[in-house]
Amino acid sequence: MSTYKVPTMAEMAANGQEPEVLFWVGCAGSFDDRYKAVTQAFVKILNKVGVSFAVLGPEEACTGDPARRAGNEFLFQMQAVANIQVLNGYNIKKVVTACPHCFNTIKNEYPALGGEYEVIHHSQFLQQLINAGKVALKGGGEFKGKKITFHDSCFLGRANNVYEAPREVIKALDVELVEMKRCRTKGLCCGAGGGQMFKEPEPGKKDINIERTEEALATGASTIAVGCPFCLTMMSDGVKNKEQEEKVKVYDLAEMIAKDMGI
Amino acid sequence: MSFLPQLAFLIILGVAGYILSKRIKFLKRNILLGKAETRNDQTDARWKTMLLVAFGQQKMFKRFIPAFLHLLIYVGFVVINLEVLEFILDGILGTHRLFAPVLGSAYTVAMNIFEFLAVAVLFSCVVFLIRRNVTQVERLQKPELKGWPALDANLILVIEIVLMVAILTMNATDQILAQRGDEHYIALGPLFFSSLIQPLFEGFSNGTLVFIERFAWWFHIAGILAFAIYVTYSKHLHIFLAFPNTWYTNLKPKGEMINMPEVTNEVNMMLGIPSENVSELPAEIARFGAKDVNDLSWINILNAYSCTECGRCSAECPANLTGKKLSPRKIMMDVRDRAEEVGKSLDAGGPGLEDGKSLLGDYITKEELNACTSCNACVEACPVNIDPLAIILEMRRYVAMEESGTPAQWNAMFQNMETSFSPWKFSPQDRFNWADSVKNEEVK
Structure with a gap:
């Protein structure tokens, strides 16, 4: 019986091997019960496709993004510099991650601290695999013909101008992609960025995730697709708040592809 | 006659x-009360941006x-x-x-x-x-x-x-x-x-x-x-x-926060890494982050004077449209009004920046700063490429590093990150546990 492999960099280095790409899992991908399923789905896809990858495993630490956005530059840099030492120590060239916050930080903010890598988001990686014909989509899966809407993550969209890759991935599933009124450059935040994930919102009339969930539900989509762990939490909470969790599911792109592949 | x-x-x-x-x-x-900042790179892209966005009114047509x-x-x-x-x-x-x-x-x-x-x-x-x-x-x-x-x-x-x-x-x-x-x-x-x-x-x-x-x-x-x-x-x-x-538009990816080399220097010292760019540092570090207009870059203040208060930023701001106090337009108006106040005081032989007031507190409250999701909707919406987010984040840096005045839940998040390298309180040894089940699952 062959099982899925999740090699760590330490193991690879011990065998004198270098993977093509490092999968940066991120804290949500490692600890958040819901997002762990996304990490597992992505790892299965990488296995199925035969991508040479590794993870840092216990050597990974938070990129520091929430600390930096909350104003704590010292803490951010402590995290960043330590991570860069690990990454450079393993001679990492290419990083893929399912978290747009990690993606943004490693891609845009680590170079100033001595960490230069080619960094791509898992939506872009999946799109490349699909375009190259490496992912064998069955197309007859549970999403076929269904209405699906995609919620843009701010740190993927406006922050880094990645709008089309996630949409291309969804379209590959032979579904009806429906857009919310505020999408792409005008996409509305889920409410979790800038450190908000880790504190209660300021006093106001409404929670941001409720506003966004209402917009997503108004499309009539049966699935809200996301590409970010924070968005996944916020949109799932919103759907629960609206008592629609039986009818409307919130999935990450990797989960959707894995489901279609039957893995 | x-x-x-x-x-x-x-x-x-x-x-x-x-x-x-x-x-x-x-x-x-x-x-020019603001700090010096050089942003003269990519002149071709800068002229093009000016031609499209200012002369050509490109972003107005949203x-x-x-x-x-x-x-x-x-x-x-x-x-x-x-x-x-x-x-x-x-x-x-x-x-x-x-x-x-x-x-x-x-x-x-x-x-x-x-x-x-x-x-x-x-x-x-x-x-x-x-x-x-x-x-x-x-x-x-x-x-x-x-x-x-x-x-x-x-x-x-x-x-x-x-x-x-x-x-x-x-x-x-x-x-x-x-x-x-x-x-x-x-x-x-x-x-x-x-x-x-x-x-x-x-x-x-x-x-x-x-x-x-x-x-x-x-x-x-x-x-x-x-x-x-x-x-x-x-x-x-x-x-x-x-x-x-x-x-003078910021041409870098909008998600990138500007680095603080003075902090890098200290971090490297703490971690025992030799610093390469010590000579680039200013002789005296006035303050971490921004408390008043002189802690901002002159480009931030130019942004404030360029604002015509159309409010497209605030109309797109997730915090503002769900009833929070934050309004990116108000941030820009406050920066301009404070710069005006300081300028008038200096012209009248007054105390200028030393008048006992500051941008933080007298104009902009922490409640406003804390409400921002750093989503960049305001930056994207501005028809003349004003960046309110840069100001908000600089002011958060002051609050966190000079005042230790961040909300308690953020302080808890900082503590988790310091002790267990994750914003949540999990043991770092458990970081790789997610793989256990996959490693035992048969490949279909």
Whole structure:
């Protein structure tokens, strides 16, 4: 019986091997019960496709993004510099991650601290695999013909101008992609960025995730697709708040592809 | 006696020029209260951005109706100002319609274009007044616009309407006098729009008409000069500052926060890593983050002076539209108002920045700063590429690093990150546990 492999960099280095790409899992991908399923789905896809990858495993630490956005530059840099030492120590060239916050930080903010890598988001990686014909989509899966809407993550969209890759991935599933009124450059935040994930919102009339969930539900989509762990939490909470969790599911792109592949 | 109007004109021109130059110096000094920052790279991309965004109004067209009306006013402003050149030369030389004999029938065509634009500007200004005061477009009714900002907006529209009426009145009476054979006036070809209002003036004697025509001429030119001075006290400064402001756009990915090398230095020392760029550091580190306008970059303050308070940022801000106190427009207005306050105090020999007040606390509260999701919707929405987020994040840095004043839940997150390298309180040894089940799962 062959099982899925999740090699760590330490193991690879011990065998004198270098993977093509490092999968940066991120804290949500490692600890958040819901997002762990996304990490597992992505790892299965990488296995199925035969991508040479590794993870840092216990050597990974938070990129520091929430600390930096909350104003704590010292803490951010402590995290960043330590991570860069690990990454450079393993001679990492290419990083893929399912978290747009990690993606943004490693891609845009680590170079100033001595960490230069080619960094791509898992939506872009999946799109490349699909375009190259490496992912064998069955197309007859549970999403076929269904209405699906995609919620843009701010740190993927406006922050880094990645709008089309996630949409291309969804379209590959032979579904009806429906857009919310505020999408792409005008996409509305889920409410979790800038450190908000880790504190209660300021006093106001409404929670941001409720506003966004209402917009997503108004499309009539049966699935809200996301590409970010924070968005996944916020949109799932919103759907629960609206008592629609039986009818409307919130999935990450990797989960959707894995489901279609039957893995 | 005949040189008296010329003398009066030169005096008006001189006084206006003097006041304007003083005002420009005042604004420049206020902008340069900010810290030095060099942003002169990628000049090709910068010119292109300025051409598209400021000159070409590209981002305005995300909302078509206001964009179209604004375009009419903008084109009117640029083109009608060509006529001001003739006004100024006429005023200095004591001539009347200096270019008419030179340009011949082309002059009539030009006048008709000017008149069309004058009517278009007039129309747009009336619609804008209605949008502000009658239909009350939501983003134009927010609390930060109460008082002077609302009055300022209405005044600008009214002044523009009055100036356009002056042009049309001048042309209408001018041509009646020319048709009546007054030798000082030059008969042009038919002027479509001003001929429509000629019946209003036909009952008047030549003397009265000359008075009205001269009054309209002086009113228009003096009005434009006065308006130019007014602009320096107003949100309307965007008509000039939009150009440098877009040139100095942040061309990096919007998600990137600017690094703090002074912190890198300390972090490297703590981790025992030799620093490479110690020489690049300023001799004295004043403060981490921004408490007041002088802690910001001069580009942040240029942004603030370029803001015309349209509120597209706040209309897109997730915090603002769910009822939180944060309004990116207010952030920009606060930075400008604080820079003005400091500048005025310095000019009066006052304490300037040392007046016991600061941007943080007296203008912007922590509640506003804490509500930001750093989603960049405000930055994306701004028609002149203003970046309110950069200011918010610099101020958060001050609150966190100088005051330790972040909300308790953020402090807990910091603590988790320090002790277990994750914003949540999980053991770092468990970080790889997610893989256990996958590693035991059979490949399908």
